[in-house]
Amino acid sequence: MMRAMTSASPSPAAPSAAAAPVLEARSVFRLRASDGQQVAIVRDVSFALRAGEFATVMGPSGSGKSTLLHLLAGLDKPSAGQVLVAGDDLGSGDEERRAAVRRQRIGFIFQFFHLLPDLTVEENVTLPLRIGGQSLRRSAGRIDSLLDLLGIAHLRGRLPHALSGGEMQRVSIARALSTQPPLLLADEPTGNLSSKAGEEVIALLRSVRDKLGTAILLVTHNPRDAAAGDRVLFLHDGALRNESEMRGGPFGVADVFHRLSQLGI
Numbered sequence: 711m712m713r714a715m716t717s718a719s720p721s722p723a724a725p726s727a728a729a730a731p732v733l734e735a736r737s738v739f740r741l742r743a744s745d746g747q748q749v750a751i752v753r754d755v756s757f758a759l760r761a762g763e764f765a766t767v768m769g770p771s772g773s774g775k776s777t778l779l780h781l782l783a784g785l786d787k788p789s790a791g792q793v794l795v796a797g798d799d800l801g802s803g804d805e806e807r808r809a810a811v812r813r814q815r816i817g818f819i820f821q822f823f824h825l826l827p828d829l830t831v832e833e834n835v836t837l838p839l840r841i842g843g844q845s846l847r848r849s850a851g852r853i854d855s856l857l858d859l860l861g862i863a864h865l866r867g868r869l870p871h872a873l874s875g876g877e878m879q880r881v882s883i884a885r886a887l888s889t890q891p892p893l894l895l896a897d898e899p900t901g902n903l904s905s906k907a908g909e910e911v912i913a914l915l916r917s918v919r920d921k922l923g924t925a926i927l928l929v930t931h932n933p934r935d936a937a938a939g940d941r942v943l944f945l946h947d948g949a950l951r952n953e954s955e956m957r958g959g960p961f962g963v964a965d966v967f968h969r970l971s972q973l974g975i
């Protein structure tokens with residue numbers, strides 16, 4: 711797929727091999743000072759996500775889910791270990807290059823949407839394209855399809871304050887996908903939604919994966935959300951319990967509850 715690039719933004723190297731995972735964590739640690747001691751908030755996390763995979767990460771509050779996701783997005787730096795996105799090490803190069811990798815390869819969605827209140831739905835969705843210097847005219851057809859896929863085409867002229875929570879989250883998903891990233895990271899995207907709106911958002915994420923082939927890593931403490939993934943990874947005290955991973959989803963919610971009780975989390 712061709713991508714418009716601006717001369718101002720340094721372009722990350724092309725993916726080194728088609729077979730490179732879209733996301734790979736290699737023995738990632740994040741230490742923080744607490745009461746004068748260094749505490750590992752994320753401990754020795756290793757896993758890989760293939761193109762088009764939909765994986766979820768479950769863990770109790772404080773287990774390090776958001777910290778891990780920020781490390782994977784290049785928004786924070788590991789104390790040790792590496793994060794690779796489409797074969798590219800986020801730790802190499804300067805901040806400008808990391809920002810270019812983030813902009814071109816990673817979409818991020820948050821629990822609290824983070825839409826800009828003075829911009830319309832369409833302006834919010836196309837903002838990453840404008841920041842990246844891409845032509846809005848050339849992307850118009852694709853953005854129309856994206857708004858259709860997320861069921862928000864009729865809302866394109868509205869301001870965020872006139873949207874429901876579920877609609878705001880769908881707008882933020884469209885914004886995250888506007889640059890066609892191969893990877894979407896989501897931090898508790900249903901945490902601020904009603905149960906019904908949350909279910910709709912999860913179903914939309916599955917159809918995004920099916921139709922666009924985007925790999926998705928979704929962090930949640932909601933077993934129902936986790937059950938929608940092809941894989942469920944369990945984080946406890948900052949460490950992934952790889953041996954406990956569930957594969958072959960979507961799962962029944964009861965299966966996820968059962969595994970959680972086996973793990974004692």
Ligand SMILES: Nc1ncnc2c1ncn2[C@@H]1O[C@H](COP(=O)(O)OP(=O)(O)OP(=O)(O)O)[C@@H](O)[C@H]1O
Nearest residue numbers: 742743751769770771772773774775776777778931
């Ligand atoms: N900026 C920070 N400085 C110090 N400690 C932090 C910081 N951010 C997070 N922590 C600590 O790191 C641990 C993991 O936090 P994190 O926010 O990653 O957990 P989480 O699994 O996302 O929790 P939640 O489900 O409540 O969102 C917690 O003990 C938290 O107190």
Ligand SMILES: [Mg+2]
Nearest residue numbers: 775776777897
């Ligand atoms: Mg969190």
